[in-house]
Amino acid sequence: MHDITLILGDGIGPEVMLAAKKVIDATGVKINWNVIDTDSKRNEGLELLDYLVANIKDTRIALKGPIKTPVGKGYRSINVGLRQKLNLYANIRPIKSFKGIDNLHQNVDLIIVRENTEDLYAGIEHMVGEDAAESIKIITRKASERICKFAFDLAKSQGRKKVTLVHKANIMKLSDGLFLDCGVKYAGIYRDIEFEDVIVDAMSMKLVQYPQDYDIIVTSNLYGDILSDLSAGIIGGLGLAPGANIGDDIAVFEAVHGTAPDIAGKNIANPTSAILSGAMMLKHIGENSAAIKIEKALTNTFKDDNNRTMDLGGNLGTEQFTQSILENIR
Numbered sequence: 001m002h003d004i005t006l007i008l009g010d011g012i013g014p015e016v017m018l019a020a021k022k023v024i025d026a027t028g029v030k031i032n033w034n035v036i037d038t039d040s041k042r043n044e045g046l047e048l049l050d051y052l053v054a055n056i057k058d059t060r061i062a063l064k065g066p067i068k069t070p071v072g073k074g075y076r077s078i079n080v081g082l083r084q085k086l087n088l089y090a091n092i093r094p095i096k097s098f099k100g101i102d103n104l105h106q107n108v109d110l111i112i113v114r115e116n117t118e119d120l121y122a123g124i125e126h127m128v129g130e131d132a133a134e135s136i137k138i139i140t141r142k143a144s145e146r147i148c149k150f151a152f153d154l155a156k157s158q159g160r161k162k163v164t165l166v167h168k169a170n171i172m173k174l175s176d177g178l179f180l181d182c183g184v185k186y187a188g189i190y191r192d193i194e195f196e197d198v199i200v201d202a203m204s205m206k207l208v209q210y211p212q213d214y215d216i217i218v219t220s221n222l223y224g225d226i227l228s229d230l231s232a233g234i235i236g237g238l239g240l241a242p243g244a245n246i247g248d249d250i251a252v253f254e255a256v257h258g259t260a261p262d263i264a265g266k267n268i269a270n271p272t273s274a275i276l277s278g279a280m281m282l283k284h285i286g287e288n289s290a291a292i293k294i295e296k297a298l299t300n301t302f303k304d305d306n307n308r309t310m311d312l313g314g315n316l317g318t319e320q321f322t323q324s325i326l327e328n329i330r
């Protein structure tokens with residue numbers, strides 16, 4: 001029996017997370033779920049952050065729905081706060097195309113490894129007088145070495161051939177230069193894995209044109225966030241992009257997407273990213289065969305052109321689509 005915290009989240013969160021729970025339960029894995037309905041919690045901001053941190057520390061593993069963040073004012077992101085407070089330093093975002101989905105590219109299979117604790121996300125900002133603002137970009141050797149080593153270890157454990165480090169060290173010579181130095185250091189240690197570095201603007205173009213050229217991409221927090229949405233767009237959208245936040249002894253699994261307020265509560269969200277995040281979680285806790293069952297069920301579900309949610313040009317609702325996956329699991 002595994003103890004797992006399930007955070008439903010805001011917007012489409014409850015719809016896609018309950019779909020993921022149903023699919024995971026259908027594999028037969030025994031889970032004692034600690035379900036947290038964030039939507040119904042009155043206290044936002046810091047109080048919610050502390051409550052979630054305490055619950056996740058208890059089970060060590062969480063499957064998390066997206067949580068909204070006010071734009072331009074108000075409390076800081078709970079999502080970023082969780083990663084920082086729980087020291088979930090590696091954000092892993094696999095981007096893999098499904099056969100049969102109408103997308104920009106087929107045969108894409110890359111993983112973005114994003115540094116998750118610092119960079120401009122450190123949240124150090126202040127006004128300089130009334131008409132200027134400063135955000136401070138923090139890059140440390142400790143966090144950069146840790147994430148670069150993580151990327152090479154991941155390449156090794158998954159039998160992948162190449163690590164591409166993405167930066168802007170031509171302009172930010174000190175901060176991004178330090179990050180690049182750390183990648184070069186580990187490239188020298190893991191000599192059997194090919195290494196290259198690419199400047200982030202060029203990388204954006206290359207990813208759109210030739211995503212099949214990439215294997216593992218390691219980068220800092222902000223570039224990683226942007227490139228993962230861009231890469232999701234290449235394979236059919238945010239409905240298909242799962243993710244994991246990994247620390248030394250705690251892991252939180254969550255889709256790349258946010259709360260999607262434009263489609264929330266309409267039973268039209270694509271639950272695939274949440275379900276695939278669940279499969280990543282199952283692998284992490286040693287339930288490989290259950291994870292593979294889910295991945296195969298999704299592949300089989302997508303073989304039928306009628307099995308598409310709205311974002312993929314179909315007309316199945318979240319619940320109907322989940323039902324098709326459940327039938328494929330059985």
Ligand code: NAD
Binds near residue numbers: 012069239
């Ligand atoms: P978003 O990812 O919520 O949505 C972007 C677009 O993608 C929208 O058009 C949406 O409808 C679509 N989309 C996203 N997920 C989908 C799915 N599963 N199925 C079908 N379509 C989907 O990004 P946003 O609108 O910029 O952000 C909304 C809120 O989410 C903000 O408050 C933001 O701070 C928050 N957010 C949270 C997280 C997180 O919890 N980790 C991540 C990103 C954004």
